[in-house]
Amino acid sequence: MNKIYEIYKQLHANYGSQGWWPILGYGYHKDDYTFPRNSDEIFEVCLGSILTQNTTFTSVVKSLENLYAKGAINPYKIENMDIKELKEAIRPSGYYNQKALYILEFIKFYKSLDGKTPTREALLNIKGIGEETADSMLLYGYKELEFKVDAYTKRLLTHLELVDERAKYGNIKQLMQNSLKEVINDKENLLRVYQEFHALIVEHGKKYYSKKPYGVGCFLAN
DNA sequence: AGCCAGGCTACCG
DNA sequence: CGGTAGCATGGC
Numbered sequence: 001m002n003k004i005y006e007i008y009k010q011l012h013a014n015y016g017s018q019g020w021w022p023i024l025g026y027g028y029h030k031d032d033y034t035f036p037r038n039s040d041e042i043f044e045v046c047l048g049s050i051l052t053q054n055t056t057f058t059s060v061v062k063s064l065e066n067l068y069a070k071g072a073i074n075p076y077k078i079e080n081m082d083i084k085e086l087k088e089a090i091r092p093s094g095y096y097n098q099k100a101l102y103i104l105e106f107i108k109f110y111k112s113l114d115g116k117t118p119t120r121e122a123l124l125n126i127k128g129i130g131e132e133t134a135d136s137m138l139l140y141g142y143k144e145l146e147f148k149v150d151a152y153t154k155r156l157l158t159h160l161e162l163v164d165e166r167a168k169y170g171n172i173k174q175l176m177q178n179s180l181k182e183v184i185n186d187k188e189n190l191l192r193v194y195q196e197f198h199a200l201i202v203e204h205g206k207k208y209y210s211k212k213p214y215g216v217g218c219f220l221a222n
Numbered sequence: 223a224g225c226c227a228g229g230c231t232a233c234c235g
Numbered sequence: 236c237g238g239t240a241g242c243a244t245g246g247c
Binding site for chain 1: 244
Binding site: 020048049050052053054055056057059060094095098102127128129130131132133136148150151152198199201202205206210211 | 228
């Protein structure tokens with residue numbers, strides 16, 4: 001038992017399973033870790049990972065539904081779509097000019113994969129895909145053991161004085177992964193905890209780490 | 223009305 | 236390197 005795992009246990013005890021990543025038609029799927037179940041759903045997770053950059057997932061759902069209505073949760077459909085139509089479809093989730101280009105860049109790469117799992121390094125070479133988006137795709141889309149770190153994660157760990165202010169993405173990711181690997185041995189359980197933990201941090205972060213001063217009322221301070 | 227959202231790139235010193 | 240403006244809509 002270490003502090004990181006204790007935080008996980010407390011968050012899970014308080015909020016329960018979150019069931020990330022939500023899939024169109026199913027939404028959140030608590031305690032069902034079979035998702036994504038096919039390449040269409042994997043692609044949907046990748047799209048969502050780009051679209052959710054600095055926005056709320058409710059906005060992302062609107063964009064995804066717009067695409068779905070056009071039968072366009074599909075790489076070939078999207079790349080053959082008029083780019084203005086693509087931008088209009090993803091408009092609800094903001095930064096639509098940038099994100100449209102990011103999606104097209106990703107699709108070029110995605111097709112070259114031919115169904116295989118991308119490497120993290122290759123994802124990071126795509127314009128518009130940074131560390132968090134790459135880990136999002138790998139963890140929730142491809143079921144790889146890549147912990148996803150976001151702004152809430154850093155705020156939380158900083159507030160609990162488990163990391164330094166100037167800790168970088170990779171530092172925090174390693175802390176999370178090393179701590180969890182210490183106490184969980186089999187890959188399936190580890191994957192579930194990676195997926196749930198990040199979701200739980202977001203749930204907790206929305207409550208206590210959205211506005212300054214961060215951490216007021218946070219029950220993890222012990 | 224203003225701040226924040228499940229970030230990333232480009233550019234600056 | 237680290238720091239920051241710009242990107243944009245939607246919700247509260």
